[in-house]
Amino acid sequence: MINRVKLFILLAVCSLLLISTKLFYSADHIPIDADTINRYIPLKKAAVLGDYHQKPEANEKETTAYESESPSTRVNAAFVALVRNSELAGLRSTVRQIEDRFNRKYKYPYIFLNDVPFTEEFKRGMSFVTDNEIRYGMLNASDWSIPKHLDPAKVFAALEKNKSRYIYGGSLSYRYMCRFQSGLFYDHPLLKDLEYYWRIEPDVNYYCDLDYDPFVFMKENGKRYSFTIAPLEWEKTVETLWPTTLTWIKENPHHLPEESMINWVMGNNGDYNMCHFWSNFEIVDLSLYRSEAYRSYFDHLDKSGGFFYERWGDAPIHSIAASMFLKKSEIHWFEDIGYKHPGNEHCPRPEEMALKCVCDSSRSYTYRSRCQRRFSLVQDVKKEELLQKVAQRLIDVPPASPQP
Template identity: 50%
Template sequence: MLVRNSELREALDSIRNVEDRFNRRFRYPWTFLNDEPFTEEFVNYTTGMASGKTNYGLIEPAQWSVPDYIDKKKIEEGMENMVSKNVIYGGSLSYRNMCRYNSGFFYRHPIVNQYRWYWRVEPGVQFYCDQLYDPFSFMRENGKVYGFVMAMYEYLLTIETLWDSTKEFVRNHPQYLAANNSLDFFVDNSEPSKEGDKEFDGDYNLCHFWSNFEIADLDFWRSPAYSDYFDFLDRKGGFFYERWGDAPVHSLAAGLFLPKSAIHHFGDIGYRHPPYARCPQDEESHQSGRCYCARDAHFDDDGYSCLPRWWNVAGMNRGAGPKGQH
């Protein structure tokens, strides 16, 4: 969890949710990261609520600040432009630091380095269903690398040059493009690009996996493909000049550098991150009492959701659990 001291109440809400629904049975450790030292109050309360070990890490200032090679005047101009267009977080430098950190640095933190897998939990989220199996074991045993719950469209004004930059990177590094990748999730009417191809046509449709929930293999972010991709994007400056989010960056990397079969939709997880929520649709999850949420009011069928597109291109259905999705 990337969290501030001022978000203690929201952090405890999320921890309570995860502990009650899942972790009290598995007792996995919690890791908290902050760009300022954690207060004694934060440490005491979060440690008291967690069933497993707790780790507290301080983010290096260089990883939460504007690099020397970035034009600060250009940042100000871009922020002013976004504020004038009412883009959410358009005028926030802190938000840009957070997106850059989640894109390129959290997995390098010394505390995180000891782990192979992670479940990203945001402050102030809710989980509606008991998690009865271990998702880390499921991912590992089934060859999965990246797992998500919701998918949606990104704001075009925040990533206007991200797709062109991504295509440029792939032209320079065609060896990283996976066979049977997910290009057809990101580009309408596209044939999946094959390993070794240097070019792919089409415009980005803005679909991405919503990264406030992720269960993934940290070794993917540590791989040469992703490391080179992040370094390339970082030098482009779009994290600051625009407002590139870690969600589209993670999504494009996973979708292009991994085979489609390595990406998993957790259809059995009920989850809410304001303002959106999703609820498993199968009868068993509700009759058994495993889930408690409104099936008739959830994000899967929202016009802003990209999940139906993922089901179509990945050959998955709306099944509730792992067996129903493969």
């Protein structure tokens, strides 16, 4: 009797095992083998867009893109914007993208400057898009006014003359902005201790994830100026900027380095080819702008009145100065930073960069830019050759001064 019971139990167990095996290998189930495990383990999205990795083993530490603390190598730098209270929505969008792409990990502060006090609404609105430090500052009255050495009547006459010639031709505040961004911002008390700054603006787009620190990259590689887009300047707005620059070069050869990338902005006949770095994005070693040479150059331009009698922008001035005072090896194109400012955009083409971005490289202006191609080919020129070109140009075309 006992043997029959044992036999019955054994047959029942075998039947259950057989049924389970059939069910397991039915069409509704996946066979369990090494290849299948590797194929069907859930995938974990990596920090880089478009790049996926398998989920780590249980004994591996999982980290998110922004889990690590700020690197100990972080440099003394900040994001800086000159912005109005009315541009809150646009700046919130910009900062949100910067945080998501880069700064939630590296935790650099923001410095916002205005010619009037920031409203509580503005400050509250910005506090919701970043947990990082925000410093608010106002400009000095002298930084946002007609300089004492200029005649206001002549300035307003120039605005009237130019208002229909080009965009912002009749705008006084736009000229205040260009003058401030060209030669005054780096002395603001909130920036006085910074080594580097990254200029940002409202209503721009950052398309690509950054898994390294551009500030640290620049410092470790001896880069002093960087850009993303290099278009042509509108010649009508800078009619006498280059002649005024040549006059300064002739009078101040002691401020020039032995070699520079000046040929990027200077043609074979010594004229200005209108190439410039779009300074609404720039990451800069501020010792460039605080140098005796740059201050002397800016003061010369400022005294000429060209910021007001014409419409000299900070972009061509920064670009001419960087080309005049730096070697090519000190200037860097951040090809991997996809960026759009109304009017132009850059989207990386190389696959290893493009996979980290959410943009269409076929629409990228940069790869069609004449100035960008020139940057890739230009070589440094010696100081002696530069001075010879300048002397000949001043003979061939006597310099003109800005006129109201």
